[in-house]
Amino acid sequence: MIIKKLITAFVLLPFLIQTMEAQTKGYEKKIDSIIQTEFGNKEEPGGVFLISQNGKSLYRKAFGKANLELNVNMTPDHVFQIGSMTKQFTAVAILMLEQQGKLNVNDPISKYIKDYPNGDKITIHHLLTHTSGIKDFTKIKSLPSIAQKEMKPEEMVNFFKNEPVDFAPGEKFDYNNSGYVVLGYIIELVSGTSYEDFIKKNIFDKAGMTHSYYASDRKVIPQRAYGYHKKEHGFVNKTVISFSVPFSSGSLMSTTDDMLKWQQALNQNLLLDLNETQKAFQKYKLNNGEEFTYGYGWHLKDINGIPDREHGGSVFGFKSMGIYIPGEDLYVIGLSNCDCHSPTEITQNIAKAALQAIKTSAKKP
Template sequence: MKNICVVFLLWIFTSSPFTIQAQSLEKAVDGLILKDFNDKSGPGGVFMIAHHGKPVYQKAFGKANLELGHNLSVDNVFQLGSMTKQFTAVAILLLEQQGKLSTVDTISKYIGDYPNGNKITIHHLLTHTSGIKDFTKMRSLQDIAQKEMTPKMMVDFFKDEPVDFVPGEKFDYNNSGYVLLGYLIELVSGEKYEDYIKKHIFDKVGMSHSYYASDRNVIKGRAYGYHKKEFGYVNKTVISFSVPFSSGSLMSTLSDMLKWQNSLNNNLLLDTAATRKAFSRYKLNNGSEFSYGYGWHIRDINKVPTREHGGSIFGFKTMGVYIPSEDIYVIGLSNCDCHSPTKLTGDMAALALKFLGSRKKDIR
């Protein structure tokens, strides 16, 4: 009788609704990921779903280094690409909290000779509404892609280009604006951008495996980036990270990115007012609203509001989705730009809503 009771209690414990729910989520997410990330001998990706600040799903698929045959680990370091913009935006808001600048300031207050600088505000740069020419669309970019550029050299590279539209007239995703923001961070703080991010964000949050990207430095746990050609995989194109700079040159891990998300939720860096500014929707000159805050797209999944951003840089693609109402964070990092985790991460977030949300949602 005693043995029967023990077996019965074990059955109850291992078959609890929470355990069954977690197993169902894991199986469903595995099925989604393996549709795209199914080459065990090629580069792949790492994925996490966190609920209330803790991982409930975390797995790696594929290789971190094809030459050595090393498998990817959830602890590998990936280039973030444009997810860097989150950190640049928060750095600007930190400086505003300290009274060192204001998002309504014009560029000309800090860069006196910037064309039309008295009409372009920091707010315009943060929200991609400045009209400045995006340097990634300039044909001459190939001339500097592998050169070591100072922030001023980068700004000088695009500042005299004809503007695309009047500031505030439309939303048009723009890397130049975030390079300018990095330059402003240096001018206002008196620190190099990479040093400012490390000291005032990475160190404060405990992101000990996050870096300003480098192909020269030895970075423990680095995942190597790849392209896919008709004949197979090749190593990623080498660029100077001084070119994407504050628009796309940071590196991190799943666990560090969760620390980052938790720090935002808990106002570890930004106060409530600054956090609200980061995650608000704003309006164009004509009064129409657009779905971008400061460093995040403000969207929804099945009418549930989300904060999202992805990234793409040679050899890597990334995507993160946060659902504030349910405190669900989903992130995917890929070490081949042949694999985009954008739709996959959104579908994972929809599954997380279905299995973890307080209100059950249909799959996306």
């Protein structure tokens, strides 16, 4: 009987392997087709996409060119500017300092920046949740006058702090880069070190993110993907800005593999205890009691009714989008090296396809 079962198993094994390989290829083909709607031209700037579940990579592929001048093909190892996905790191850095007892998210910002207008009514929580009412510096007309200057964090805060506020703190949610610049300045004041060094030592190094950086156009960064704009006559190199301007609201660089390590570090409470971590991923309310869909550094939305945590980024020459679905431990991220190719909708569609594949697989006996 045992021998008969073994023979049956050996006969079925090649069939089962072929079936699994066919399913994997079919899944991969579907994901390829979703991405190629936006990233199908091999001669243009491209992107990298990664899907993982339970920390394991299910799909990891590069499209297009990392450098047009040198005709370098994109690889999954290329480094991109991630724009506003930087806000996740800034928010977690603030929570790390709270965990160390060095600040409280309910502190007024006047505790740290004495002369900040209305600073006794604006809290760190307001900055984290985009409910401060501070004027977003990206909407200030004189921004081009400083865009290429090397700005100290204090100078950057001074650039917008005396602008009229848009609303009273806590009255509404309005996505705001200035608030996250103030947070970066507070991180420096409280920690006694630069934002760049704090993030590297306390997050990148702890999470094993060896290919993540505070952005620079002067440092030699191995495997850097170059950024592009698309004009009527073709592609041009990205507009040069000083990274001290977006600072802690949008100046980090990373890879899809490192961003997966970041997600894993959060899941495993490697950086924060469970209580502090949960603060980042809960919805908060405005003064009138209305709930809004942003935690600390993440949008809290859903895909087909399934809760997710997501954030995108856009900075000259680059776009990014990351989606995490806690219920399935599913992480999907897309990074692009042309602001003409947005990975946002593509990443959302990939997440939907992955969820459907998980659902279909669960139904099978």
